[in-house]
Amino acid sequence: MSTSPTGVSGITEDDIAGYLANNPAFFERHAQLLSTVQLVSPHGARAVSLQERQIELLRDRIKGLERKFMDVIRAGQDNEALSGRLHRWTCTMLLAREAQAIEAALIDGLKHEFMVPQVALRVWGLAPEHAALNLSQTVSDDAKALAASLTMPYCGLNSGFEAASWFEPEVPVQSMALVPLRLGKTAAQCFGLLALGSPDALRYQSDMGVELLEQIGDIASAALARLLP
Template structure:
């Protein structure tokens, strides 16, 4: 059965409010959205102007609050994914497990389209990708010189080194973190096809944290425990 109650007209609303003068006492939010003109001729009164400013400010605060809530939810999800990655690294028993854990988590959990994990070793390792430290510094020395994570648009030869020749024309921007703990162990890079995604001013707290945990984990495996099957 549908509701056949006729809508209230303005006179009925006014009569009801006259009988309930305290209706707005605990409903200040309704007052903020009401439009009550106070004007004589073409002149807008100070009261109406103040109400308009308060209404605009209220809308702006609501927008800011909604944005902060979205950021908080994104940070919660990022923290949870990072926590699981760290725990998986702590449970890793081989160098192969460490490499696959990082690469799989970044690609599938964090949805990073391009991941580059390169370890520095004087002889080729049977797991993952490895180069000598001298070779790495020759190609991407500028990215490693500061010892901190950097982000932005990289040069073609840097992209080729980090992500492979096939991806150098596809990566628009990247973030790069050296793996440093009691010596330089390698480099971890993540990339996006969007040139604006990893801006030079973008915070790299997340990538730095993962790189720090990974650097300490790698010390548990000075040499690979087993080869790739």
């Protein structure tokens, strides 16, 4: 006849656990057991009472909840700061009247508010009077096709995109984001490309969220649409 881990033939630890779970009044009838049960503390090899062990578990849970709460607070503060930067940048572009002022507000605002080391912008199909703007420089058909094909901003390593040649040569670009500019949602409505670059290879990664970049693209598109015929 086999003996179970409890030392009692035919009765297993699961049987005991099931009995206690289904009979909560057991410890009311045997209250003295609660003061005699000794458990190993997770903070050392010493033995502690059941009550002390429960208190330790509660303390650990409270510490875990406190850490999660602080993470939520920090995330909220970060989101509030981003919202403030986006608001200031948008207001600056709305206040810009002339074409050159719009271009400067867009590029300089992104560099300043979002601490982007490199920002480049190209727009095609501009009204003839805006042909002298820096953003109206020639763009290849391949770059235009790439911009039109993007259903969301591209984030990743600098893989030799034409847009990388638009950046200032003094600052090397390891990672970049490409944000298509559109009047609507279709490829035919794409009229430009906004490029953001960083010497940090981890600044723009393929698995990062692009919600903020999409908002930046929508706002930039709305502002630059004033330069189209």
